[in-house]
Amino acid sequence: MKSAVVTGAGGSLGRAIALRLAQDGYGVALLDLPGDGLDESEAELKATGHPHAALPIDLRDAAALVRTIAAAEETLGPLDVLVNNAAIYPAKPFLDIWLEEYDDVVAVNQRAYFVAAQAAAGSMRERRAGSIVNIASITWHGGWERLASYVSTKGAAVALTRALARELGPEGIRVNAVSPGAFPTKAETIHENPEAYNAFVLDHQSIKRRGTPAEIASVVSFLVGQDASFVTGQTLNVDGGWVMV
Numbered sequence: 001m002k003s004a005v006v007t008g009a010g011g012s013l014g015r016a017i018a019l020r021l022a023q024d025g026y027g028v029a030l031l032d033l034p035g036d037g038l039d040e041s042e043a044e045l046k047a048t049g050h051p052h053a054a055l056p057i058d059l060r061d062a063a064a065l066v067r068t069i070a071a072a073e074e075t076l077g078p079l080d081v082l083v084n085n086a087a088i089y090p091a092k093p094f095l096d097i098w099l100e101e102y103d104d105v106v107a108v109n110q111r112a113y114f115v116a117a118q119a120a121a122g123s124m125r126e127r128r129a130g131s132i133v134n135i136a137s138i139t140w141h142g143g144w145e146r147l148a149s150y151v152s153t154k155g156a157a158v159a160l161t162r163a164l165a166r167e168l169g170p171e172g173i174r175v176n177a178v179s180p181g182a183f184p185t186k187a188e189t190i191h192e193n194p195e196a197y198n199a200f201v202l203d204h205q206s207i208k209r210r211g212t213p214a215e216i217a218s219v220v221s222f223l224v225g226q227d228a229s230f231v232t233g234q235t236l237n238v239d240g241g242w243v244m245v
């Protein structure tokens with residue numbers, strides 16, 4: 001059995017990614033804060049009958065993250081896939097952001113991606129095989145007001161993807177990023193007027209309907225799988241044709 005770790009697997013996109021990878025035949029470790037989200041994802045995985053492990057963790061704790069990835073490997077076998085997906089997105093005017101709040105965003109959205117990739121790559125390198133996907137965001141391309149800390153970590157996710165693709169390619173490890181557009185998930189609650197935001201999104205997308213979490217999961221599935229065996233260092237925008245670079 002192949003194995004995969006998905007961080008933020010208690011959230012909307014993470015759950016869809018975990019379910020899809022389970023359907024693809026991976027034993028999936030679900031990493032998230034303890035709570036309802038993780039419990040619901042575990043229940044959904046359980047209902048499918050696919051092997052999985054729910055591993056509660058605060059990703060801000062780097063030592064715990066390394067231990068948790070080791071625990072995932074003990075339970076499900078050596079790691080083939082890592083999906084760095086967890087993020088926080090506090091919305092505030094730039095001049096009002098406290099340094100502690102900024103540090104939290106960096107710890108979850110950026111440092112944990114680095115730490116998890118390091119832990120996973122150490123094991124993947126021994127088998128000269130593996131695939132890492134970092135979830136970024138199209139907000140990185142165009143900038144986004146009231147999200148300066150979040151947007152800068154999403155740029156970092158793309159930069160990390162490129163740096164690791166170069167360094168780990170010779171070791172047989174591929175590293176790519178997926179940049180979601182605007183998906184109707186919990187993340188959308190940061191927008192004050194949902195109807196106006198929905199109209200704004202549809203106006204900018206080329207495809208005039210909202211995307212679904214399964215449409216992120218299918219792209220992750222493609223990138224980690226054999227059909228993308230010659231693809232590394234790339235960022236795929238999954239946004240209904242909003243950003244075209």
Ligand SMILES: NC(=O)c1ccc[n+]([C@@H]2O[C@H](COP(=O)([O-])OP(=O)(O)OC[C@H]3O[C@@H](n4cnc5c(N)ncnc54)[C@H](O)[C@@H]3O)[C@@H](O)[C@H]2O)c1
Pocket residue numbers: 007008009010011012013014031032033037057058059060084085086087088108135136137138179180181182183184185186187188
């Ligand atoms: N939903 C969108 O429209 C959208 C757009 C662009 C990018 N993204 C990206 O997609 C990814 C998933 O977003 P989502 O919409 O599913 O959000 P979400 O809030 O539903 O999921 C994020 C998950 O990360 C977890 N998390 C946060 N802090 C954590 C911590 N300290 N330790 C462990 N887990 C922690 C949360 O508990 C949550 O389950 C994120 O990287 C986000 O930036 C989403």
